[in-house]
Amino acid sequence: MKIIDVWAQSTTERMASASWLATLNRWNSIEGKRPGTSPEETLQAMDEANVDITLLSAWYGPAGDLITNEEVNAQIETAPDRFKGLASADLSNPMEAVREIKRWVDGKRFVGVRVVPWLWDLPPNDRRYYPIYAACVELGVPFCTQIGHTGPLKRSETGRPIPYLEDVLLDFPELVVVGGHVGFPWINELISLTVKFPNFYIDTSAYALHRLPDDFVAYMKGIGRNRVMFGTNWPMISPAKCLAGLSALGLSEEQQQDFLSGTAKKVFNL
Numbered sequence: 001m002k003i004i005d006v007w008a009q010s011t012t013e014r015m016a017s018a019s020w021l022a023t024l025n026r027w028n029s030i031e032g033k034r035p036g037t038s039p040e041e042t043l044q045a046m047d048e049a050n051v052d053i054t055l056l057s058a059w060y061g062p063a064g065d066l067i068t069n070e071e072v073n074a075q076i077e078t079a080p081d082r083f084k085g086l087a088s089a090d091l092s093n094p095m096e097a098v099r100e101i102k103r104w105v106d107g108k109r110f111v112g113v114r115v116v117p118w119l120w121d122l123p124p125n126d127r128r129y130y131p132i133y134a135a136c137v138e139l140g141v142p143f144c145t146q147i148g149h150t151g152p153l154k155r156s157e158t159g160r161p162i163p164y165l166e167d168v169l170l171d172f173p174e175l176v177v178v179g180g181h182v183g184f185p186w187i188n189e190l191i192s193l194t195v196k197f198p199n200f201y202i203d204t205s206a207y208a209l210h211r212l213p214d215d216f217v218a219y220m221k222g223i224g225r226n227r228v229m230f231g232t233n234w235p236m237i238s239p240a241k242c243l244a245g246l247s248a249l250g251l252s253e254e255q256q257q258d259f260l261s262g263t264a265k266k267v268f269n270l
Contacts, residue, residue, distance in 0.1 A: 002261040004270065005046070005054040005239055007144075007180050007205035007231035010075045011037045015059060015066035037235045039078040046082065049239035052261070053270060055111065057144075058088040061119040065090075069104045076109055084270070085110040086144055091120055094131040101135050111268040112136075112178070114144040117158035124158075125167035137174045142201075142267055147179035148186065151206065151236075161189040169197045176267060180231060181206045187215050194227045201267055205231030210245025217249055225255050229264045 009015070016037075046054055056075050059066035069087050076083045087104045089097035104110045113136055117124055124145055136143045147165065149156040158164070161183060169177060180203045183190035194200050202224070204212060212220075220228050232242045251259060264270065 001257055002053075003049070003051045003230065003239075003243075004261045004264040004268075005051050005232050005234065006178070006203045006229045006264050006268070007057065008042065008054045008234035009037075009057045009059065009067060010039050010042050010072075011235060012067050012071060018066065039075045039083070042075075042234060043079055043082060045234060045238050045240070049243050051239045053082060053084060054234070055084050055086050055268070057086040057114045059116070059119070060088045060090050061116075062092065062121075069100065069110075073104065073109070080109070084268070086112045086114040088114055089132065091115065091122065091126075091128045091132075094128055098131050098135045101132060102139070105135075105139050105141055107139065107141055107269060110141075111270065112142045112144050116146050117164075118146060118150045118152070118154040118156070121155060121158060123160075123164035125164045125171075129168070130171075133168065133172045133175050136176075137172060140269075142176040142178050144178040144180060146181050147183040147190065147202070148181050149184060159183075161186055161193050165200075166193060166196075169193065169200060173199070175199065177201070178203060178229070178267060181233070182212065182216055184213055184216070187213060187219070191219050191224065194224060201227050201229060201263065203229040203231035204242075206233040206236065208237060208242050208245060210248055212245075212249070220249070220259065221251065221255060226258055226263055228259055229267065230260050 056072050058069045058072045072085045076085050087101050087110045089100040101113055147159045147161055176199045178201045182204055232239050
């Protein structure tokens, strides 16, 4: 059974040393918590958990780039059959952000776009995102974002699904949106959006599977069966640690296959 990890990053030293990341370092899966993560370490972690493909994300914030699209491209080069990329861009210059996305996103190596709202302190219905949404629709790739509370000491409100993400889904009915990090504590809002919008998906990144909320697991087995994808947030959590609780979820073989790879193949056209 194939496994696709839809949220990971091969971190740079400048990202690993960011002050807001200090609160997460106690969960870092890399021994010794060295600055940065190499593609080789990522591949080793993938192999230990039989993960076939990992989506590596670029990170841009108001203070500058943390992982550039160029760096992600170089990481993909080390194992192009195992790594795919999610581009990002500087929201403060929307037209240059659109050019940057179109420069990298080809639907084959770079298969989507990710912007993390809490890093910008801007909810996803802010006008500065809208040119990026239009670019994603034109390119036929999903827009990936974060939902729910934040691990770093940043405001969680930007990750609340209603009204912020609902506005986006209403304004861009052709846009495929992937919300990462489960959406706790707003699980009911999240479920209601997936019922309302067929183009909205969720991933379980930043959660070891045994720590998923009970109501979210029930959703995975029911109306959310084709809406949830596996993710780790590596190197915060290793794939092996995330997957250790898989059998306890009680998913059927078909549900498990959709969760681990089937839905991701469809959403990211892999």
